[in-house]
Amino acid sequence: MKLLPLTPDGQTPVRVLTIAGTDSGGGAGIQADSRTMALCGVHACVAVAAVTVQNSVGVSGFHEIPPETVAAQVRCVVDDIGVGAAKTGMLASTAIIEAVAAVCTEVGIGRDQPVPLVVDPVCASMHGDPLLHAEALDAVRNTLIPIATVVTPNLDEIRLITGIDVVDDATARRAAEALHALGAQWSIVKGGHLRTSASSTDLLFDGDRFLEFSSPRIDTGNDHGGGDTLAAAIASALAHGWSVPDAVAFGKEWVTKCLEASYDLGAGHGPVSPLWRLRHP
Ligand SMILES: Nc1ncnc2c1ncn2[C@@H]1O[C@H](COP(=O)(O)OP(=O)(O)OP(=O)(O)O)[C@@H](O)[C@H]1O
Numbered sequence: 626m627k628l629l630p631l632t633p634d635g636q637t638p639v640r641v642l643t644i645a646g647t648d649s650g651g652g653a654g655i656q657a658d659s660r661t662m663a664l665c666g667v668h669a670c671v672a673v674a675a676v677t678v679q680n681s682v683g684v685s686g687f688h689e690i691p692p693e694t695v696a697a698q699v700r701c702v703v704d705d706i707g708v709g710a711a712k713t714g715m716l717a718s719t720a721i722i723e724a725v726a727a728v729c730t731e732v733g734i735g736r737d738q739p740v741p742l743v744v745d746p747v748c749a750s751m752h753g754d755p756l757l758h759a760e761a762l763d764a765v766r767n768t769l770i771p772i773a774t775v776v777t778p779n780l781d782e783i784r785l786i787t788g789i790d791v792v793d794d795a796t797a798r799r800a801a802e803a804l805h806a807l808g809a810q811w812s813i814v815k816g817g818h819l820r821t822s823a824s825s826t827d828l829l830f831d832g833d834r835f836l837e838f839s840s841p842r843i844d845t846g847n848d849h850g851g852g853d854t855l856a857a858a859i860a861s862a863l864a865h866g867w868s869v870p871d872a873v874a875f876g877k878e879w880v881t882k883c884l885e886a887s888y889d890l891g892a893g894h895g896p897v898s899p900l901w902r903l904r905h906p
């Protein structure tokens with residue numbers, strides 16, 4: 626696969642900011658984002674929005690960071706370090722979503738702004754445990770998705786956000802259109818949870834064109850953090866100035882390699898892993 630360019634030793638790499646929740650098990654959330662970004666060759670800055678109590682079998686609780694502290698992390702990183710792209714993950718509440726959207730707009734992050742924003746509208750963990758208060762879905766629809774350069778929901782999130790049950794290509798296209806209508810510049814419908822074919826296809830839509838990105842379906846139950854890994858890899862490529870279709874092609878190839886390299890961990894779902902990158906420098 627074509628990898629992102631590496632900065633020569635001693636030179637400052639491209640920076641990407643993730644605004645998300647932590648995963649104490651190290652499989653998803655901010656841990657997956659920063660691991661992905663580091664192995665993609667970019668410097669990860671982090672704004673913590675929530676701390677989850679999480680392992681391979683589920684999420685037993687979370688603690689929200691005060692919205693003004695989340696916004697202050699974003700502001701101080703952008704003011705001093707500067708970022709080429711940003712990504713949101715678990716934001717937990719309406720108040721945090723509103724604070725993040727306001728600070729992103731203030732510092733020039735988001736669609737039609739200098740710094741592109743990948744919005745992964747995390748609602749629940751893969752175990753079905755909530756990571757977003759139900760009342761915050763309106764803020765996801767009306768405040769977060771409208772500032773997305775790219776939005777990357779999974780099928781459960783699409784059902785919650787749009788009411789559309791994606792079961793085939795026609796419903797995937799309808800969902801991509803509905804997400805675009807909410808204000809995202811580009812929408813992605815991830816086919817990872819559509820287990821009806823031998824391939825896994827993600828659909829990308831910009832209001833005009835549908836583009837498909839396919840890989841062979843990988844037979845693994847160790848897919849924890851796959852969505853975060855895809856979105857973080859897309860953000861890393863965008864920070865290098867790649868177009869959205871090129872960045873999504875890169876992210877899809879990257880997450881496929883990480884699914885191939887996934888491993889058992891704990892009694893539940895192990896993580897997708899970017900450590901293959903260290904084996905093939
Ligand atoms: N079994 C699989 N084989 C190949 N690709 C897959 C498989 N499962 C998921 N993918 C790909 O991985 C990426 C993440 O998709 P997925 O739907 O699993 O995200 P997610 O549910 O948000 O992940 P998570 O909540 O675990 O972070 C997509 O590009 C999808 O096509």
Ligand SMILES: Cc1ncc(CO)c(N)n1
Pocket residue numbers: 645646647648653654655677679714715747749750751756849850851852853
């Ligand atoms: C903190 C966090 N963010 C996202 C996900 C979804 O993968 C998760 N399980 N935990």
